[in-house]
Amino acid sequence: MGRIDENxxxxxxxxxxAPPGLDRWxxxxxxxxxxxxxxxxxxxxxxxxxxxxxxxxxPRRYRRGSMTAVAAAAAVIGLGGLxxxxxxxxxxxxxxxxxxxxxxxxxxxxxxxxxxxTTDPLRKPSTPPTQAGGPSTPRGTNETPAAAGGDGIxxxxxxxxxxxxxxxxxxxxxxDH
Amino acid sequence: xxxxxxxxxxxxxxxxxxxxxxxxxxxxCLSQVSNRGDAEDLAADVFxxxxxxxxxxxxxxxxxxxxxxxxxxxxxxxxxxKHTRRSALLARFFGGESEADPKANVEGEVVMRDEVxxxxxxxxxxxxxxxxxxxxxxxxxxxxxxxxxxxxxxxxAATMACKRALARLxxxxxxP
Numbered sequence: 001m002g003r004i005d006e007n008x009x010x011x012x013x014x015x016x017x018a019p020p021g022l023d024r025w026x027x028x029x030x031x032x033x034x035x036x037x038x039x040x041x042x043x044x045x046x047x048x049x050x051x052x053x054x055x056x057x058x059p060r061r062y063r064r065g066s067m068t069a070v071a072a073a074a075a076v077i078g079l080g081g082l083x084x085x086x087x088x089x090x091x092x093x094x095x096x097x098x099x100x101x102x103x104x105x106x107x108x109x110x111x112x113x114x115x116x117x118t119t120d121p122l123r124k125p126s127t128p129p130t131q132a133g134g135p136s137t138p139r140g141t142n143e144t145p146a147a148a149g150g151d152g153i154x155x156x157x158x159x160x161x162x163x164x165x166x167x168x169x170x171x172x173x174x175x176d177h
Numbered sequence: 178x179x180x181x182x183x184x185x186x187x188x189x190x191x192x193x194x195x196x197x198x199x200x201x202x203x204x205x206c207l208s209q210v211s212n213r214g215d216a217e218d219l220a221a222d223v224f225x226x227x228x229x230x231x232x233x234x235x236x237x238x239x240x241x242x243x244x245x246x247x248x249x250x251x252x253x254x255x256x257x258x259k260h261t262r263r264s265a266l267l268a269r270f271f272g273g274e275s276e277a278d279p280k281a282n283v284e285g286e287v288v289m290r291d292e293v294x295x296x297x298x299x300x301x302x303x304x305x306x307x308x309x310x311x312x313x314x315x316x317x318x319x320x321x322x323x324x325x326x327x328x329x330x331x332x333x334a335a336t337m338a339c340k341r342a343l344a345r346l347x348x349x350x351x352x353p
Contacts, residue, residue, distance in 0.1 A: 004292055004350060006315065006343055012292040013316045018203040021217050025195075025224035032225035 191231045194241045195224055201317045202245050208316035209253045209308055211297045219256055223249045243323045246313060250327060257305065299349035307342035314339045 004012075189197075202223055207216040227248050236244055296315070300308050313324045325335035 004296070004347065009292060009296055009315050010318055012290045012296070013204050013208070014318060016200070016204050016207065016289050016293060018200040018220070019213070019217055022199055022203060022220050022224075025221040025228070028221050028225040029228055032222050032229070 189238070189241075191228055194227075194231070194245070198242050198245050199224070201242060202249055204316040204318075205246055205249050205312045206253065208297065208300060208312035210256065211301060215256070219252055220249070223252050226252070240326075242317070242319070243326050246317060246319070246323075246327050250309060250313075253309070295350050296346065299346050302349045303342065303345060306338075307345055310335075310338050310342040311346055315343070 199220070203216060203220045206219040206223070207213065210216050210219060223245065227245055230248070234244060296311075300311060303311065309328070310324065313319045313327055314321075319327070321336045321339065322332050324330075324339060325332045328335060328338075330338065
């Protein structure tokens with residue numbers, strides 16, 4: 001099948017006649033949106049409208065974020081007011097923190113059990129106030145760690161020394177001489 | 178008649194414009210939709226829209242056809258967009274069955290030579306841009322300068338686009 005040149009094709013198309021039904025365009029005038037198909041007129045492109053120098057006549061810029069900002073501020077204020085109101089009108093006071101007494105001079109409110117805090121061997125243990133060189137040291141607190149059969153640790157845990165109390169065993173009531 | 182007289186000559190009434198250019202507008206529409214019924218509806222819409230815009234168009238004599246074909250080109254683009262959307266909907270709801278492809282339906286009831294039928298069938302394989310160029314140059318019979326005016330191109334660019342589109346059309350027409 002041979003190729004057809006441009007002139008032959010143009011001549012062939014030129015023989016196609018418009019059908020009589022094309023006259024129906026008059027009936028479609030009311031149905032057709034003229035602006036949907038109408039070509040843009042170049043005259044309109046040449047018309048340049050100068051920007052007004054008077055600031056009052058300029059178009060106002062549309063602020064897109066204003067509504068969002070107002071809504072966010074209202075939400076924050078509402079939540080804050082709810083929290084304050086709840087705190088003011090609540091009957092139950094806030095509970096006291098758990099207090100753990102570790103020794104006479106030591107309190108701990110952290111809630112951590114005291115046994116978990118003695119894992120550091122280099123940490124100096126707490127000692128109650130003692131009377132230096134007191135007459136009565138019932139539990140042998142004056143003994144050195146080595147003499148007391150310690151395990152040789154540089155800073156062993158020492159038992160606290162308490163002052164003498166009435167009824168403590170002494171030579172007078174035990175008969176030891 | 179001098180050039181000044183031609184420029185200042187009053188534009189012909191719209192009825193005269195319709196009678197002079199209806200066949201070319203219809204051929205252009207036929208080349209774009211390849212379906213007689215759609216082409217007829219499309220051309221009727223073009224003239225109805227042109228009737229609305231004719232009073233304010235301020236046409237100079239001799240430019241009516243290019244102006245009409247610019248309207249036709251916009252109408253074809255709109256028609257293709259609607260057709261694509263409708264075909265997608267039909268394919269979605271009826272399991273892949275779509276309308277008959279207007280590019281494949283060439284014949285219709287228009288009396289036309291075999292060359293025209295083959296050209297319309299081959300144009301179904303071309304891109305929309307090539308179809309537009311071929312429609313303006315071959316079906317509507319516009320010179321290159323007016324093709325350039327309708328498409329918004331330079332005359333050289335329009336000439337090159339026409340030649341390339343025609344080469345692709347002839348390649349498809351040569352296939353068995």
